[in-house]
Amino acid sequence: MILFPRPLSAVLPPLRRSPAPVLTLAFCALAACAAKPPGDETYLVHRARGPIVADGLLDEASWSRAGRAGPLVRSMDGRPATAMTEARILWDDENLYVGFTSEDTNIATPFFKDDEQLYTSNVVEIFINPSGDLKRYAEIELNPANALFDATFTGRRQGMDLAWSSGARHGVHLDGTLNDARDVDRGWSAELAIPFATLPGMPRPRPQAGDEWRFNLYRLRQGPGQPGEGQAFRPPLIGDFHAVDRFGTFRFVE
Ligand SMILES: [Ca+2]
Numbered sequence: 001m002i003l004f005p006r007p008l009s010a011v012l013p014p015l016r017r018s019p020a021p022v023l024t025l026a027f028c029a030l031a032a033c034a035a036k037p038p039g040d041e042t043y044l045v046h047r048a049r050g051p052i053v054a055d056g057l058l059d060e061a062s063w064s065r066a067g068r069a070g071p072l073v074r075s076m077d078g079r080p081a082t083a084m085t086e087a088r089i090l091w092d093d094e095n096l097y098v099g100f101t102s103e104d105t106n107i108a109t110p111f112f113k114d115d116e117q118l119y120t121s122n123v124v125e126i127f128i129n130p131s132g133d134l135k136r137y138a139e140i141e142l143n144p145a146n147a148l149f150d151a152t153f154t155g156r157r158q159g160m161d162l163a164w165s166s167g168a169r170h171g172v173h174l175d176g177t178l179n180d181a182r183d184v185d186r187g188w189s190a191e192l193a194i195p196f197a198t199l200p201g202m203p204r205p206r207p208q209a210g211d212e213w214r215f216n217l218y219r220l221r222q223g224p225g226q227p228g229e230g231q232a233f234r235p236p237l238i239g240d241f242h243a244v245d246r247f248g249t250f251r252f253v254e
């Protein structure tokens with residue numbers, strides 16, 4: 001049987017000439033419809049007020065000063081992701097601190113060594129372009145086994161230096177079990193202290209309040225039992241996390 005759709009005129013009510021639709025449009029323009037797409041807003045990086053131990057537990061009081069970046073959205077279309085991921089960023093005179101909180105019902109990774117291809121499995125990532133030239137950037141990833149991947153580039157996917165070491169201190173905390181699909185996990189958090197001294201293309205030795213950098217945040221959920229999903233702070237809308245022209249912006253503040 002073929003069902004023919006009714007003509008639109010039979011489905012939609014006739015336009016009313018009352019002021020109600022005009023008011024609705026005005027409200028939309030001022031509020032909901034004025035909301036920026038994910039990652040278009042400038043993220044404010046607040047200064048830490050004390051030491052941060054990069055152990056994966058975001059329990060230092062300073063983390064409560066940090067705004068939430070996210071929840072990350074699907075990288076291809078900017079729509080809500082299948083599992084929540086949020087990030088927070090802080091700074092002090094020496095380091096950029098990045099914390100990720102990831103919901104995950106099956107915490108898993110086959111990688112346990114640094115600089116392996118973590119990006120083929122489950123991982124959280126930050127891309128950092130200190131000068132804003134959209135050329136010299138660092139890619140730093142951490143997986144649930146606390147393995148670190150770090151590399152620098154001199155242009156979009158150009159001049160990759162995997163031998164580079166960020167010198168980042170890092171830790172993860174698992175709320176669940178690693179590589180055991182028999183149970184249901186809750187998630188994991190990751191914490192990184194990334195020294196300014198090692199970052200490529202720094203405009204000055206350390207940032208000052210008011211400086212703006214380009215960056216993006218990502219999460220990959222891949223492999224057995226995973227949805228095959230990329231997530232982003234500012235979604236590149238294509239299958240390439242190195243889309244530097246889609247990097248977001250953060251500003252250092254006190
Ligand atoms: Ca900590």
Ligand SMILES: [Ca+2]
Binds near residue numbers: 163
């Ligand atoms: Ca490396």
